[in-house]
Amino acid sequence: MTEPVLETRGITKHFGALVASDAVSLDLHAGEIHAVIGPNGAGKSTLIAQICGALTPDAGTVHLEGQDVTALSTAERAEAGIARTFQISSLAMEDTVLQNTMLGALGAAGKRPSLFRPILRDRALRALAEAALEQVGLAERRAVRVADLSHGQRRQLEVAVALAQAPKAFVMDEPMAGLGTSGTHDLTALLDGLRTQAPILLVEHDMDAVFALADRISVLVYGRIIATGSVEDIRRDSAVRDAYLGDAA
Amino acid sequence: MMRERHLNLILLAGLLAIPVWAWITDEPFTITLATRVAILALAGVGLNIALGLGGLVSLGHAAFFGIGGYAMGILASHAQNYDPIFTTPFLFEGTKSMPVIWLTAIVMGGIAALLIGLISLRTSGVYFIMITLAFGQMFYFFSISWPAYGGEDGLSIWVRNGFPGLNTLDPIQFFALCFVLLLLALGLHWTLARSGFGLALNAARQSEARVEAAGLTPFRLRLVAFVISGMVTALAGALFADLNRFVSPTMFAWQMSGEIMVFIILGGVARLCGPVAGAALFITLEHWLGGVSDYWHVFLGALLLLVVLFARGGLIGALVKKEPAHD
Ligand SMILES: Nc1ncnc2c1ncn2[C@@H]1O[C@H](COP(=O)(O)OP(=O)(O)O)[C@@H](O)[C@H]1O
Ligand SMILES: [Mg+2]
Numbered sequence: 154m155t156e157p158v159l160e161t162r163g164i165t166k167h168f169g170a171l172v173a174s175d176a177v178s179l180d181l182h183a184g185e186i187h188a189v190i191g192p193n194g195a196g197k198s199t200l201i202a203q204i205c206g207a208l209t210p211d212a213g214t215v216h217l218e219g220q221d222v223t224a225l226s227t228a229e230r231a232e233a234g235i236a237r238t239f240q241i242s243s244l245a246m247e248d249t250v251l252q253n254t255m256l257g258a259l260g261a262a263g264k265r266p267s268l269f270r271p272i273l274r275d276r277a278l279r280a281l282a283e284a285a286l287e288q289v290g291l292a293e294r295r296a297v298r299v300a301d302l303s304h305g306q307r308r309q310l311e312v313a314v315a316l317a318q319a320p321k322a323f324v325m326d327e328p329m330a331g332l333g334t335s336g337t338h339d340l341t342a343l344l345d346g347l348r349t350q351a352p353i354l355l356v357e358h359d360m361d362a363v364f365a366l367a368d369r370i371s372v373l374v375y376g377r378i379i380a381t382g383s384v385e386d387i388r389r390d391s392a393v394r395d396a397y398l399g400d401a402a
Numbered sequence: 403m404m405r406e407r408h409l410n411l412i413l414l415a416g417l418l419a420i421p422v423w424a425w426i427t428d429e430p431f432t433i434t435l436a437t438r439v440a441i442l443a444l445a446g447v448g449l450n451i452a453l454g455l456g457g458l459v460s461l462g463h464a465a466f467f468g469i470g471g472y473a474m475g476i477l478a479s480h481a482q483n484y485d486p487i488f489t490t491p492f493l494f495e496g497t498k499s500m501p502v503i504w505l506t507a508i509v510m511g512g513i514a515a516l517l518i519g520l521i522s523l524r525t526s527g528v529y530f531i532m533i534t535l536a537f538g539q540m541f542y543f544f545s546i547s548w549p550a551y552g553g554e555d556g557l558s559i560w561v562r563n564g565f566p567g568l569n570t571l572d573p574i575q576f577f578a579l580c581f582v583l584l585l586l587a588l589g590l591h592w593t594l595a596r597s598g599f600g601l602a603l604n605a606a607r608q609s610e611a612r613v614e615a616a617g618l619t620p621f622r623l624r625l626v627a628f629v630i631s632g633m634v635t636a637l638a639g640a641l642f643a644d645l646n647r648f649v650s651p652t653m654f655a656w657q658m659s660g661e662i663m664v665f666i667i668l669g670g671v672a673r674l675c676g677p678v679a680g681a682a683l684f685i686t687l688e689h690w691l692g693g694v695s696d697y698w699h700v701f702l703g704a705l706l707l708l709v710v711l712f713a714r715g716g717l718i719g720a721l722v723k724k725e726p727a728h729d
Binding site for chain 1: 593594596597598599600601602604605608609611612613614615616617618619623626
């Protein structure tokens with residue numbers, strides 16, 4: 154088997170008495186979407202925070218293409234190739250769609266940003282950003298301020314910024330959060346095409362989206378992975394039904 | 403309602419035209435007032451790089467203003483007394499040359515900003531305001547208790563420092579120097595705001611997590627902004643001391659930090675020419691209302707309150723139409 158692009162090995166995190174991550178080991182391979190599902194408070198966002206560097210695990214390690222990145226900061230991991238999207242859109246609201254996307258391209262460039270060169274005239278970065286906007290369908294709105302975007306467009310922009318980073322792996326925290334049916338449908342189609350550019354670790358609540366997209370699913374309950382498998386495996390798993398899926402399956 | 407660019411041009415043209423007119427009609431006092439505006443605006447442009455672009459609410463910029471002032475005072479007082487600053491390990495003499503004084507002020511301001519920034523930028527919000535205020539006060543009390551350079555009484559310089567090829571004692575020529583430096587600083591702000599650095603710095607003000615997730619370090623961006631900001635404000639301090647031919651601990655006082663911030667708030671935070679509009683309004687009010695009543699600060703306070711409550715964009719925000727987002 155080939156080496157996973159992204160991997161956690163025995164990640165553990167306590168908040169006082171609460172075990173938010175309990176020896177979580179999972180991996181993400183090239184070309185796949187690996188979904189992580191689980192009830193509210195299961196520890197999904199905490200897991201993502203540790204993968205991306207916002208939280209330091211009490212134990213366990215995070216690996217990107219085999220390299221241990223656990224000691225790296227958020228910014229260093231992003232530079233190394235991990236691009237994340239946030240459960241609650243985190244964008245520069247006063248800036249334009251293009252400026253936000255340029256920020257992703259700028260970070261991925263790996264150099265310190267220039268103090269003097271006008272950023273929007275940087276052809277290479279601009280091409281990266283424009284291509285990302287084209288792909289998520291926001292090219293027409295490039296000059297609009299983020300504050301003037303609809304919620305759905307902001308979710309698309311989250312993906313565009315990550316895409317402009319030209320990452321090795323995407324880590325997405327509930328990208329469908331707050332989207333209506335058609336929004337979810339569009340974003341599902343978008344993510345479907347994205348997995349060939351870089352694999353996606355997808356935390357998602359929307360089961361239709363997860364079943365439509367996931368190559369593999371891991372189920373997180375009380376910080377522990379209780380099952381990993383194909384969509385069919387997970388649908389059939391009785392422990393998963395009891396713990397989480399209920400009637401949805 | 404007009405475009406911000408046009409308003410900026412009008413403001414700067416006005417700041418140039420008034421002293422030129424005063425020069426023609428032989429009113430040196432008006433030239434001095436305009437020079438004050440240019441220098442204080444320059445101090446404001448410095449703070450605006452930290453506050454406007456970076457969202458760093460520093461209440462300690464008097465530290466840099468005062469460092470610039472004392473850089474001038476110390477160099478010039480040693481020069482006028484023919485007394486070297488130190489002789490070992492090498493001979494270091496004072497100077498009356500503006501370019502050397504400016505360079506010294508900029509370097510010292512930058513070093514101070516680096517040290518203050520390294521510590522205070524680890525905090526944010528109210529803590530950042532308080533810690534920068536505390537650093538400013540440290541310099542203030544230090545300058546009061548340092549007898550070598552006048553202590554509380556300050557230092558007087560007998561003759562204004564020189565600039566090659568100019569007669570700096572001529573008010574209009576000194577104004578021209580200050581005005582050119584102000585334009586250069588505005589050019590610096592303008593350039594930074596459009597750069598990748600400016601984009602990231604400004605984004606870090608709005609969403610720190612986003613900037614980190616994109617692979618950039620907000621702390622580093624802010625430190626660079628803070629150092630540049632301190633350098634520009636220190637340069638203004640050197641000019642201010644040269645204008646008055648006097649430097650004293652009041653340049654370090656927290657009221658000075660407050661005043662520099664007031665220029666920006668009055669003119670419009672993050673607006674390129676906000677500090678110019680703010681400093682001009684401030685000096686005009688001080689001049690007129692100060693003649694009417696000793697309590698002119700009360701009027702200033704009321705005006706500030708009105709701006710904060712009803713005109714968040716300051717004078718410039720009130721006069722320009724909302725810019726369409728540019729690409
Ligand atoms: N910083 C924190 N301090 C203390 N408890 C936290 C913190 N962050 C999350 N938790 C707790 O950890 C658990 C997992 O939270 P989270 O990872 O946000 O869950 P999910 O994203 O799966 O809904 C929850 O019980 C939450 O209250
Ligand atoms: Mg969550």
